[in-house]
Amino acid sequence: MRRPFARITALHRVILATDLAKSYAGRPVLRGVSLRAEPGHVFGFVGPNGAGKTTFLKCLVGVVRPDSGSIEVDGVDARGNALEARRRVGYAPSETALYQRMPVEELVDFAISFHPAPDRARARELIGLFGLPPRRRAGKLSHGMKRKLLLAQAFAANAPVLLLDEPMEGLDPEARRIVEDLLREEAARGRTVFFSSHDLASVQRVCHEVAFLRSGNILECASVPALLERVSKILVVVLREPRSRQDLPDSPHFQWSGSGERWNLTLDCPLEQVLPQLAALPLAGVRDASGGLEELFEALYGPDAEDAAETEA
Amino acid sequence: MNRMLVRQMIRENLYIAIGYFVLLTIALLAAVLYWPELRDNVPVLIKLVPFDKLKGWVQQMEQEGYWPYFVVQQFFKGCSLFGLAAAALIGSGMVAREADQNTAEFLLSRPVSRRRVLLVRWAVGVVMLAVPVFLSSIAGWAVSVAIDEKVSFVATMICAAYLSLFLMTLFSFTAWMSAGATHQLRPGVTLVGITLLMFALYLVKVANKLSIFMMVDHEVLVPIRDGIYPWGRAAIFVIASGVLLYGALRRFEARDF
Numbered sequence: 001m002r003r004p005f006a007r008i009t010a011l012h013r014v015i016l017a018t019d020l021a022k023s024y025a026g027r028p029v030l031r032g033v034s035l036r037a038e039p040g041h042v043f044g045f046v047g048p049n050g051a052g053k054t055t056f057l058k059c060l061v062g063v064v065r066p067d068s069g070s071i072e073v074d075g076v077d078a079r080g081n082a083l084e085a086r087r088r089v090g091y092a093p094s095e096t097a098l099y100q101r102m103p104v105e106e107l108v109d110f111a112i113s114f115h116p117a118p119d120r121a122r123a124r125e126l127i128g129l130f131g132l133p134p135r136r137r138a139g140k141l142s143h144g145m146k147r148k149l150l151l152a153q154a155f156a157a158n159a160p161v162l163l164l165d166e167p168m169e170g171l172d173p174e175a176r177r178i179v180e181d182l183l184r185e186e187a188a189r190g191r192t193v194f195f196s197s198h199d200l201a202s203v204q205r206v207c208h209e210v211a212f213l214r215s216g217n218i219l220e221c222a223s224v225p226a227l228l229e230r231v232s233k234i235l236v237v238v239l240r241e242p243r244s245r246q247d248l249p250d251s252p253h254f255q256w257s258g259s260g261e262r263w264n265l266t267l268d269c270p271l272e273q274v275l276p277q278l279a280a281l282p283l284a285g286v287r288d289a290s291g292g293l294e295e296l297f298e299a300l301y302g303p304d305a306e307d308a309a310e311t312e313a
Numbered sequence: 314m315n316r317m318l319v320r321q322m323i324r325e326n327l328y329i330a331i332g333y334f335v336l337l338t339i340a341l342l343a344a345v346l347y348w349p350e351l352r353d354n355v356p357v358l359i360k361l362v363p364f365d366k367l368k369g370w371v372q373q374m375e376q377e378g379y380w381p382y383f384v385v386q387q388f389f390k391g392c393s394l395f396g397l398a399a400a401a402l403i404g405s406g407m408v409a410r411e412a413d414q415n416t417a418e419f420l421l422s423r424p425v426s427r428r429r430v431l432l433v434r435w436a437v438g439v440v441m442l443a444v445p446v447f448l449s450s451i452a453g454w455a456v457s458v459a460i461d462e463k464v465s466f467v468a469t470m471i472c473a474a475y476l477s478l479f480l481m482t483l484f485s486f487t488a489w490m491s492a493g494a495t496h497q498l499r500p501g502v503t504l505v506g507i508t509l510l511m512f513a514l515y516l517v518k519v520a521n522k523l524s525i526f527m528m529v530d531h532e533v534l535v536p537i538r539d540g541i542y543p544w545g546r547a548a549i550f551v552i553a554s555g556v557l558l559y560g561a562l563r564r565f566e567a568r569d570f
Contacts, residue, residue, distance in 0.1 A: 061421075063418050083424060087424040114317070115423075
């Protein structure tokens, strides 16, 4: 009898890619991608269209054969034994094309039935949670509903590793919130969650680690707090009475802009160093308006970064 | 796992199989019921038939009566024509439909091997092609009694089995094409094109040896009633199907989606 995944030690539940390369008709799509996603963590995979995110995920599940490099999924060599690796993966592709004639419930059942320990009760629960009509044919579903169906089957596969390609794409804000909660829950249960996304706000809220991919290369790969350390910290400071610039505390780490009662403070030091100095002001309120992953994304992929990359090339 | 793949394959192709069965049966029953009218005019018909191959068939009808008429109507005409269309439609979709409709990633990311997917689909496809051949042949055999003709049930079933092997070969060829194609239309159209060429060759006296229809015509089918079975040709169909299926597996397994 196959050993239930729940009993496998969390140490195995790792995605490990080493020097993964793939070309289509001589055009390189992945150029030696290496990364490691840990169990109990949510790993975000970010990059512009055509960066190679989907190809990387397809390599992990064996839909695309890499040219070189190695992949390990939950302790299994995914290149040598793709079938065994797929048994350990709940996968939701970015492509929402489905078998048009199959009703929702049957399609989810079809998708999870290949897995060694599918959770059918969970499948029904997720169909209800996402508000999917169980008897409606897949061909009659909206794009967002198809996305939810794909997510439902990936979660209900009850596999130790979750791979989701663009899981937030096409979802309304409420559904995004539900998916974010589900991703956190899955990670809390010790699963390895790996997803690609263009929704940087979601990535920032949910992920423990993020990798930024461009033209098949990893540009950055670090924990979310470490990445956020590198973006500007901005506080919006609202005063009870107007003040001039000279009345505000000064420091080589501070940069003030604004006037009267409303000021923006840009910092390049930890927040704890600032708070005592701000406490001396007649504060009506302080709000964090720091840049997030969006700002980092802009720095990595914006026109300046592209120029720099071209010059480097 | 296999059950789900079988169900999915049947769901995708059920209407094609039903349509194929209905057309096959209607065409055969119409031909059977027309026989009493034709029977007395066979000597006149020989003078009107333009091609040697067809002339030979009509001569056989004149000499041996209903059996040559029955086997050609059901197996040479009906199964080859409608069976070809069904083989093209079902076989072309085996892999190429998944690529065409972008469902390949969804299926192939499941923990199921490509080998199993293809073998299950191939087996279901062969059954979907063969069952209508047998059922319509039984219907034709039963209705023949109504026009005071009697055909051997065993010979009819052997002919049905032989034609099923022929269709299996056409289906395997389409599956091989489908395994490497990105659009469903291409393998289907290719099979139909090649078969039309084969039929054209069949009607040309000096070239008909090159036609696969030589393997399923009256000269092969009629002697089955007398216990002369086409074992060699049947073996060719089986071997060709095996080779084509193996080629389809290799193609499918090497492909990126």
